[in-house]
Amino acid sequence: MDTVKDALERTAATLSSSLGEVFADLGKTASAVVDAAAAGPDLPPRSEFAFLKAEFAGLIRRHSGLIIGAGIAFAPGSLAGSPQWLEWWRAQPAEEPRFVTHDLNPDSLNYYDYSTREWFTLPVQTGRPIAVGPYVDFGGINSSIITLCVPALTKQGTHVLGCDLPLSNLEGSFLRALGIMEPTVVLLGANGRVIASNSPRIATGTLLADEDRAAIGTTLEVTPEGTGPLPWTLVALGA
Numbered sequence: 001m002d003t004v005k006d007a008l009e010r011t012a013a014t015l016s017s018s019l020g021e022v023f024a025d026l027g028k029t030a031s032a033v034v035d036a037a038a039a040g041p042d043l044p045p046r047s048e049f050a051f052l053k054a055e056f057a058g059l060i061r062r063h064s065g066l067i068i069g070a071g072i073a074f075a076p077g078s079l080a081g082s083p084q085w086l087e088w089w090r091a092q093p094a095e096e097p098r099f100v101t102h103d104l105n106p107d108s109l110n111y112y113d114y115s116t117r118e119w120f121t122l123p124v125q126t127g128r129p130i131a132v133g134p135y136v137d138f139g140g141i142n143s144s145i146i147t148l149c150v151p152a153l154t155k156q157g158t159h160v161l162g163c164d165l166p167l168s169n170l171e172g173s174f175l176r177a178l179g180i181m182e183p184t185v186v187l188l189g190a191n192g193r194v195i196a197s198n199s200p201r202i203a204t205g206t207l208l209a210d211e212d213r214a215a216i217g218t219t220l221e222v223t224p225e226g227t228g229p230l231p232w233t234l235v236a237l238g239a
Contacts, residue, residue: 002179002180004180004183004185004217004218004236005218005220007178007179007180007185008178008185008218008220008234008236009220010177010178010179011174011177011178011185011187011234012220012221012222012223012234013177014173014176014177015170015173015174015177015187015222015230015232016222016223016228016230018066018173019066019131019148019165019229019230021063022059022063022066022067022148022163022165023129023148023150023229025059025062025063026059026070026129026148026150026161026162026163027129027150029052029055029056029059029150029161030150030151030152030159030161031152032051032052032055033049033052033072033152033154033159033161034152034153034154036048036049036051037152037154037155037156037159038154038155041080042155042156043078043079043080043156044078044079044080044156045079045080045081045082046079046081046082046085049072049087052072052087053087053089056070056071056072056087056089056097057089057096057097059163060089060091060097063163064091065169066165066169066170066173067091067148067163067164067165067169068090068091068145068164068165068166068169069088069089069090069091069097069100069163069164070088070089070097070161070162070163070164071086071087071088071089071100071161071162072086072087072088072152072159072160072161072162073085073086073087073114073115073120073159073160073162074086074087074157074159075124075154075156075157075158075159076115076157077156077157078154078156078157078159079156083104084104084113084114084115085104086102086104086112086114087099088100088102090164102114118132118135119132119133119147119149119160119162120149120160122149123149123150123151123158123160124151124158124160126151127151127153127158128151128229129148129149129150129151129229130149130229130231131146131147131148131149131165131189131229131230131231131232132146132147132149133145133146133147133189133191133193134146134167134189134191134193134194134195134204134205135191135193136205143166143167143168144166144167144193144204144205145164145165145166145167146164146165146167146170146189146195147162147163147164147165148162148163148165148229149161149162150162167195167196167204167205168204170195170196171196171204174187174195174196174198175196175198178198180198181198183217183236183237183238184197184198184199184201184202184212184236184237184238185197185198185234185235185236185237186199186202186208186212186234186235186237187222187232187233187234188208188232188233188234188235189231189232190231190232192207192208193205193206193207193208194206194207194208195232212237215237215238216235216236216237217235217236217237217238218235218236219233219234219235219236220233220234221233221234222234
């Protein structure tokens with residue numbers, strides 16, 4: 001019979017494996033971006049990266065059970081004629097992914113300054129892949145998501161490639177891997193918000209209540225701090 005520790009270890013391994021495949025594909029695309037940046041002019045135009053549309057469409061199709069969008073945020077000032085450029089694609093049922101428009105005009109009331117967002121700043125600062133969130137994607141689908149991020153270090157600056165992962169898509173994988181309904185087990189993001197749980201009382205995207213924090217027993221990091229891209233913690237309440 002499984003112990004709580006067994007269930008947590010199995011869940012951590014399953015999450016690391018399934019999301020590791022997404023990170024691996026993002027990493028391959030990031031390498032292609034680095035190569036294109038190195039082969040082009042010192043300040044390349046956006047057309048140098050036109051191949052990314054097909055790359056992201058393929059990535060979204062391959063991982064359609066998990067992600068609902070993918071794209072790239074270029075380092076500010078790294079492209080000729082484009083002070084900032086965010087190219088993001090959103091999955092569409094039975095259709096090709098749709099380009100998501102963002103207002104990149106600093107003088108606009110709806111200006112989206114991606115360069116200040118955590119999903120951009122964290123991989124730029126650390127230079128390594130990382131999962132950011134959960135947070136509410138007000139600019140896209142208005143729901144709680146996690147963004148899987150991979151930096152691409154080029155001579156023009158560090159670009160960030162990412163995938164949007166809705167919590168609802170991750171919940172099924174979490175529950176199947178966990179395989180137990182008692183005790184209550186919660187998957188927490190680095191920001192303290194609930195990614196998934198096996199209790200209907202604990203809603204995804206919310207902060208774990210103080211009384212639940214006081215009841216935390218067994219814990220397990222999904223990937224050891226500083227060595228993996230998933231800064232998440234599995235916690236069992238009262239066990």
